Amino acid sequence: MRQVFRPGGWPGVMLLVVLVYLTAAMLGSLGWPDNDWTRRVGPSFAPPSWEHWFGTDRLGRSVAVKAWLGARVSVIISCGGAALAVGAGVLLGMLAGWWRGWVDAMVIWLCTTLSTVPRLMLLLALALLLREQTVFGVSLYGAPSMLLALGLTGWVGTCQVVRAEMIKLGTLNFITAARALGANGFDIARRHALPHLTHLILVEFGLKVAGFIGAEVSLSFLGLGPADQPSWGTMLEEARIETAQHVWWQMTAAFAAVFLFSLAVHEVSDALRDALDPRMSPEEKPERQ
16 A cells, blocks of 8 residues: 555655645635635736736635635535445445345346436436425535435446446355355355455545536536535636636636546546455556556
């Protein structure tokens, strides 16, 4: 692991970028460095300068502050939605691939049913439905509805991959030997099969986070995100009009934030997959600079 994320290496740099984004999300949630993103700090459409690194928008608000605080919405929603989707996909995939029978048939039917519905339409419909709901006195309007919508619609691919891997693992000699010795099926799955899925789960999580960033940006762009908080999607929606006036810096800041985070997550997940894959010997693992 240390060799993969050694200082100066590309995966190490990308891991540092991911940590910076997560730190920005946490500090932004605490209101640092400036929670008042609506405050006017300069003239309208001021270009990037040493005083305002990414310029200002049409109301004179700092684009840099909006991009920083936007991480608390975009990063938290994408990571939370990915954790929910991967957790559900792994659980259902393991149940279907390990116990087979009617459990497998039910999971396959559910995956097939959800796969027949266009993903974007399902995501929009669920987000619109959830944003009007209240659970235990807490409104799901804004970020909670988006997180749940992403998680509840994004688990199908993970489930199918984990199911196929579990079916393959069930035919291996060490699993067959454990069964012949009378080991409990749950213990075999937990102690012997699940460790072989670690690298797969990490890669799926990284892919989900990168994909959910784009989905969150799209939902916020369409007006389904939090109205009282900045996000990269709402920044792009505002920049859509600004570009007609040759004001490019808000769109550039939002695109750069999305692209860099997606790239870093992809690279870190690939590095973890190479480092943790138990089926690859140290000689077979690629050298990452």
